[in-house]
Amino acid sequence: MKKLDQKVAIVTGAAQGIGRAIADELALAGAHIAVFDLKLEAAQAAAAEISKLGVTARGYAVDVSKSKVVDAAFAQVVSDFGRLDILINNAGVSFVGPHIKDVTDEVWDISLGVMQSGVFYCMRAATKYLLPQRSGSVVNISSIRGFTSNPGRIAYCATKAAVIMMTRVAAAEWAPYGVRANAIAPGVQRTPMWDIDVELGVVDEERVLRVTPAGRLGDPNEIGKLAVFLCSDDAQFINGDCITIDGALTTVPIDGAVTRPE
Numbered sequence: 370m371k372k373l374d375q376k377v378a379i380v381t382g383a384a385q386g387i388g389r390a391i392a393d394e395l396a397l398a399g400a401h402i403a404v405f406d407l408k409l410e411a412a413q414a415a416a417a418e419i420s421k422l423g424v425t426a427r428g429y430a431v432d433v434s435k436s437k438v439v440d441a442a443f444a445q446v447v448s449d450f451g452r453l454d455i456l457i458n459n460a461g462v463s464f465v466g467p468h469i470k471d472v473t474d475e476v477w478d479i480s481l482g483v484m485q486s487g488v489f490y491c492m493r494a495a496t497k498y499l500l501p502q503r504s505g506s507v508v509n510i511s512s513i514r515g516f517t518s519n520p521g522r523i524a525y526c527a528t529k530a531a532v533i534m535m536t537r538v539a540a541a542e543w544a545p546y547g548v549r550a551n552a553i554a555p556g557v558q559r560t561p562m563w564d565i566d567v568e569l570g571v572v573d574e575e576r577v578l579r580v581t582p583a584g585r586l587g588d589p590n591e592i593g594k595l596a597v598f599l600c601s602d603d604a605q606f607i608n609g610d611c612i613t614i615d616g617a618l619t620t621v622p623i624d625g626a627v628t629r630p631e
């Protein structure tokens with residue numbers, strides 16, 4: 370039997386990038402997939418591809434920063450699939466560049482809305498189904514920016530640190546119910562988010578490759594395989610942890626672009 374045979378998983382932000390790779394790996398492990406993303410067509414297109422892996426997959430238009438939309442979407446998934454076992458909170462946005470003095474309310478609000486409130490809304494919605502059935506696993510995608518600072522990314526870093534702590538609170542509350550919560554902190558992955566930042570010139574890929582001991586960027590499917598492990602019974606006693614997957618980047622304290630005044 371496959372590790373996640375017949376489990377039902379919601380993956381947020383799964384139309385592309387890390388979310389899509391996680392959805393693929395969960396599907397390869399036997400889980401049925403609900404793809405949440407902003408645009409219905411993109412979510413459905415991803416679901417159509419995922420279903421070719423031999424599982425049921427459906428796409429849903431869900432803005433995770435809207436709590437009522439989230440609650441309704443979870444109810445719809447349980448109605449469509451009959452149950453819920455796994456939640457992967459992956460949806461994210463990236464704003465890189467402005468130092469604190471120039472960060473707009475809009476950047477702050479969107480970042481916290483998607484990557485902090487969104488994670489909270491989805492975890493809260495999941496409890497309605499996971500706690501009564503006394504089983505389930507939640508994996509929240511944080512970042513190495515949850516514990517290493519990145520000048521020019523205060524909102525992003527703040528949300529990713531919050532995700533690690535929210536994961537720990539959830540684990541402590543849910544463990545007596547047989548439900549687990551863990552986080553993953555990826556280093557730099559090759560995804561549309563990263564490629565856009567490279568194109569905008571706000572990150573320096575060559576520099577990242579130079580300071581990453583492994584000498585390469587991460588592959589999103591590696592995050593997916595880790596998520597499968599965390600959601601499986603092999604990880605039954607791992608609860609409230611945050612696992613870093615970064616090719617040893619954060620072992621070397623020389624990352625981060627420091628700009629000095631003229």
Ligand SMILES: NC(=O)c1ccc[n+]([C@@H]2O[C@H](COP(=O)([O-])OP(=O)(O)OC[C@H]3O[C@@H](n4cnc5c(N)ncnc54)[C@H](O)[C@@H]3O)[C@@H](O)[C@H]2O)c1
Binds near residue numbers: 381384459562
């Ligand atoms: N790429 C990296 O190097 C890296 C490193 C560490 C952590 N992460 C984290 O991994 C996650 C995925 O990143 P990625 O690189 O795949 O990004 P991406 O931009 O390629 O994909 C993000 C997905 O989230 C969706 N999304 C955005 N806002 C949403 C909302 N409000 N509701 C629902 N969906 C929404 C987007 O439409 C998109 O499909 C993010 O949380 C990111 O912070 C990425």
